[in-house]
Amino acid sequence: MSTRKEIVSGFYDQYDEDGRLGRTRHGQLEYRTTMTYIHRYAAKGSKVLEVGAGTGRYSIALAKEGMDVTAVELAESNLAVLRENSRGMENIASYQGDATDLGRFAGDTFDVTLSLGPMYHLFEAEDVDRAIDEAVRVTKPGGAIFFAFISVFAIMYANYFYGNWAAGQKENFTADHRVRHFKEQLFTGYDVTEFEGLFQQKPVDWLATTGVDGLLEPIEKRPDFFLSDEELKALAEWYLAFSEKRELLGNTNHLLYICRKR
DSSP, X not given: OOOHHHHHHHHHHTSOGGGHXXXXXXXXXXXXXXXXXXXXXXXXXOEEEEXXXXXXXXXHHHHHTTOXXXXXXXXXXXXXXXXXXXXXXXXXXXXXXXXXXXXXXXXXXXXXXXXSSGGGSOOSHHHHHHHHXXXXXXXXXXXXXXXXXXXXXXXXXXXXXXXXXXXXXXXXXXXXXXBOOOGGGSSOOBOHHHHHHTTTTSSEEEEEEEESSTTHHHHHTSTTOOOOHHHHXXXXXXHHHHTTOHHHHTTOSEEEEXXXXX
């Protein structure tokens, strides 16, 4: 049986994660929206931890803005790209590590903690709980914590209208339509209220649950899809006005749960 780390690392060893947020319109919208929310809680001089930093698209951008950034990444192939892309930058430190164990960091250390990838790849309830607890532990009281997650319904809409709906339904739902989580999925999705429920007993106060890329991913696969740079700018501004609307959250592929440590 492969471990979670082996499954996740095997995927990123052959996937161009470094280009993900730039090569598609939905990736570009995700980046713009996420950065807008980060800037509401982090500014020059903030001490920021990014857990599951990938190749460092966010970490490096925030370091260039003058923040003191620490990046942790599970997949060694991603970490190698992050280190190459941040070579010579003195205000970013990077480590190989898992979201479920941030023991190298003392509690109450960071102004803002970003967990923008780990929850996609955590399947056991104990691991999910530990990742949340660790992110909360290392954040200063009053600091903001971001957890990215994926809508299980958006997974279905984006990936299973190609003659494979029944297979997707079997993979992501039980026979009585409960959401399934297991490591061979690679990416696991949540019902929005299910994800929010993970924080009910945590020492945090909810700030926002927001989508970051809307309906773009499934729509972008249409052969007649076209969105110019000017139209993308207009869409990004418009989307921010509605990205937290409850009736839209299940349709967006990537979401953020944002909270403040008590």
